[in-house]
Amino acid sequence: MARTLARRTSLLASLALAVGSIGTLAAETPSAGAAPAAVATAIAVNGASGGLTFDGVGAISGGGGNSRLLADYPEPERSRILDYLFKPGYGADLQVLKIEIGGDTNSTDGAESSIEHSQGQVDCDQGYEWWLAEQAEARNPNIKLYGLSWGAPGWVGSGSNTFFTSNAITYLMDWMGCAKQHKLPISYLGGWNERGFDATWYENLKTALVSHGYGATKIVAADSDWSVADAMTTDPAFKKAVDIVGVHYPCGYLSSESTCNSTANAQSLGKPLWASENGSEDANDGAAATARGINRGYLDGKMTSYINWPVIAALYQNMYFSTDGMAEASQPWSGNYSIGKNTWVTAQTTQFTQPGWHYVDSGSGYLGGNRANGSFVTLKSTDNHDYSTVIETMDATAAQTANFTVTGGLSTGKVHVWATNVNSSNPSDYFVHQQDITPSGGRYSLTLQPGYVYTVTTTTGQGKGTATSPAASALTLPYTDTFDTHATTTSPKYFSDMNGAFATTSCDGGRTGQCLRQEATSTPVRWTNEPYDGPYTFMGDSSWSNYTVTTDAYFEQSSTVELLGRVNLQGRNDNGLDAYHFRLSDTGAWSIQKSDVNWNFTTLASGTTTAPGTGSWHTLALKMQGSTLTASLDGKTLGSAVDNSYTNGQAGLGVTDYKTDEFDNFALTPGQPTPPQTGPITSGLAGKCIADNADSGTDGAPIQMGDCDGSAAQNWTYANQTLTINGKCMDVVGQGTTNGTLVDLWDCNGGANQQWVPRADGSLLSVQSGKCLDDPGFNTANGTQLDIWDCNSGTNQKWTLP
Structure with missing residues (x-):
């Protein structure tokens, strides 16, 4: 889809540009055969003009696993990436961070750990969202935090796959308690991501927030579509419980974001309307869509917040949405990262505004009255002094002129012009301070080139980070992890969970030190619908080809554990995986299996060995050399298979059901190179x-x-x-x-x-x-x-x- 957007020629942009529209300087209609007159737009920046309160531009960590690898980046690269995302005057300068409330289940490109796998057993250090939120707030104490669930641990559903239970409200109050323990104020709280709504449940959630001392936290509903607004118009109690109407992809999913409508019912509620999830676009090729959507959400639908999914593509490249976000960071071992163009088109709004500012409706509209020319919005500071006008010309085909008139008590002093050339692939063309203009009598003009985002502002303090990334490189073998060295979070370094929750903890079975345990005790309330949802986690470099993956495994209960090798492509929302699996049951049944991106399993070899039983440690190994796959247990070969399907990929661990088995001494040893x-x-x-x-x-x-x-x-x-x-x-x-x-x-x-x-x-x-x-x-x-x-x-x- 990104290719289509990047190389699309807009039909509207190919039309003759309109002149003489409302808000446009008068111009004669060109005669037949003449070149169309250049568009000139009058922008009335009037501090007395009405306009809604701006709630900020943000991004989402979660839904799911998209931030996972960031925590494992080395310093100083990790801090530099975080600065580009959250530090004011440096990069994206995000004003809202929406974080997933982990549920031990896949929520797009990974599973995020719950704080409460079993009811009543709360561990506020689980997962990596707390760490990320702390890092964001350390850089910007004014950032607004927003929590939302995609899934939940099984007990929340009370035996069914639903989130709208009283247990869910208990779970959310426990999560709010963890946020308080981490000294993280939660400004906004949602329900169940993209799974509709239950009006009574939201009313009970409001009551619970107030009774637990979280009355300042505003409820967003329903992180789905506009039908929630329809329901609120006829249900006063529901309307009272909900503070903000949050809708996903009001500009269209994977679209150019040219039109971003809301509904009459939504606007009649008198509540803030948000694009509470938008984007799903490539970090670079999605920039034009983001530039349109941030402006047009307000112009078309009176939406006052734009929240991009996701914040960063800090995930492995075999995942379906591996390049979406503000930046990309898929190699924590090398420290390599790239800051996407999305960061800079976002900065064109965030570095020049603050939540609480107001839109200036007189200074907002479409250039020449025609959306094909581009759009502009003006926002003013709370003291009615400063203002910023953000202009995008994504679909324009010729230069235009903007003629500004500043009145109504706003500053008529010098304005600063910053711009990003979205059509350029050269980072030096992004977020450039182009010029300063001194108005005369509150008037000045600006020439607008096609394919740009401009910000005209009276504010200062903006900046562009100068940190550079190290080169990418492969993660070399051999590689080992005993899980005894603590990582930044409870997940071991480089491991990314796809279902379940794998966390380091004290070893059982008479073994000292730390081990990796699958912590989810029952099938979660699921968000995805993959036909196979067994817990597994993987790590490493997709370039690995011939190697042996080894681990010690401990059966806590009757179950089946597995080693994964040559982990390659994953289907969307975990709906399949190209990989080899060596599976071993406590009964002694074993197999070498192949899975594909539709979760079709093919048994390549199988048999039965002496039952390992429960309560003891055993060593499993899967050797992959060329097309030969060999499984062994405690140093003894169980069997081999020949298959040519997958030549390379990562390694991983898993259990085939929600059992709390443990792993230790994970090791990868290189094999022989494949002949030329x-x-x-x-x-x-x-x-x-x-x-x-x-x-x-x-x-x-x-x-x-x-x-x-x-x-x-x-x-x-x-x-x-x-x-x-x-x-x-x-x-x-x-x-x-x-x-x-x-x-x-x-x-x-x-x-x-x-x-x-x-x-x-x-x-x-x-x-x-x-x-x-x-x-x-x-x-x-x-x-x-x-x-x-x-x-x-x-x-x-x-x-x-x-």
Whole structure:
């Protein structure tokens, strides 16, 4: 979808630009055949004008697992990323942080730990959202925190898969108590994410908040659609209980966010209306949509807050939404990260405003009265002195003029102009202080170029962070974790839970030190609907190929534990996983299985060995060498299987049901390299192969599409994750990481931008960028130069190695 948005030519932008509309300077209609007149828009910044209260722009950590790897980043990189997200005058300067109330169940790209796996047993240190909220508040004490549940531990549902129970209110009050213990004031609290509403339940939640001393916390309902507003118009008690109407994707899901309507019923309530989840866009390619949505949510629907999902893509690249957010951070071992364009278009609002400011309706609208030209909103400070006007020209095709008139007591002093060129792929073009303008008699003009976000402001104190990321690199083997070294959170370093809750705790079974225990004791109230929801967690580098994964396992009760190897692609919302599984039951039944992205399991080998029983420790190992998979128990081989489906991927641990088993001494040892493979690389587009331009073998030669002809220019060698021809390596130009960065030949230097990993869907992953080798626009013309793009499983990203 990101590709479609990035390369779409707006139909509206191709129309002749309107002139003479309300709020636009008069201009004659052009004669037939003449170029359309340049659009000039009058912007009346009148401090006496009415407008709703601005509630801030924020982002979401959760729904789920999207922030997981951030806690494991080394310093100083971790602090630098956090600064880019939360520090005022540095980056996104987020004003609202919405955090998931963990429920031990998958909530998109991972599961977040509950504070109360079993009723009455509260542990306020579980999970990583407390840590993140503390880091955010340390940087911006004025940030507003907002809690929302996607799922919940099983006891909350009282035996059913529903959140709207009295137990849920008890659980939320326990969670609020944990927030208080962490000294984190919760400004807003929601119900059950995108799962409708129960009016009586919300009324009871309001009563509980007040009785527990949390009366200042405002209730948001229902984090779903506008039907909640319809219900509130006919139910006075429900209306009284709800403080804010929060709706998800009012601008459309995975859309350009060109239109962001609310409803008449919603606006009649007299309550704040929020886009309480919007976005789901790539950190770079979604910037244009974000720029539109922040402005147009107010213009179209009178929504006073825009909350982006998610805050950061700090998750592994085999996940479905691996590039969405304000920034990307998928390699805690290397410290590599990238700050997305989304950060800077957000900063164009957040660094120049504060929650509590008011919109100035007279200074807000569409340029030239036509949304194809772009939009503008003006906000003023609480003391009616400062103001900021945010303008976006995402769909404009020509330069325009904005003519400002400032009245009504607002400052008529110098204004500062900041801008982000959203059409640029050069970070130096983002969030630039362009110029200062001194108004004359409260009047001044500004030229607006297409594809920009501008902020015109009387405020000062803005800034752009200058920290830079280290280069990406693979996590090398061997690797071990005894779980005795405490990580930043209760999750061990690099492990990301997909269902259940894996946390370090004191070992049982007579073993000293720390072990990893699956803590969820029953099937949770689920948000996703995957057909297999057994708890599992994985970690590591997708480039790993031949290796052995080993662990000690302790059966607390009758159950089945598993090792995962070559963990590759995961289906959306955990609806499948390309991986190998070595499973062992306490009864002695064992198997080597293969799963796919639809959770189809294939048994590759199986048998029965002496029953391990419960209450004792045993060592499991899964060796993957080429196509041979070998399972062993306590140093004895159980059996082997041969399968060619998955050549590389991460490693993990799991239990096949919600049992509290333990693991220790997790270890990965490298195997033997796969012998080089030589021959053509064929495309998923019929008859096409990857070619070195003219078989030149020179630095900078474009890597391009060509008819498969068996020539030397198509005779590639794949070995050790590099693709070579004529002694040169396939290389991402300039170590680029943005969509559309070209691919060429270059001297082999061992750089991560010259490493390519085959994925289970046939794509080739660039290790450095986390993007896939791509034929732009499905172009089958010979000579089309290849680039990198977000991995999307398209046929233009499918390649068959020699």
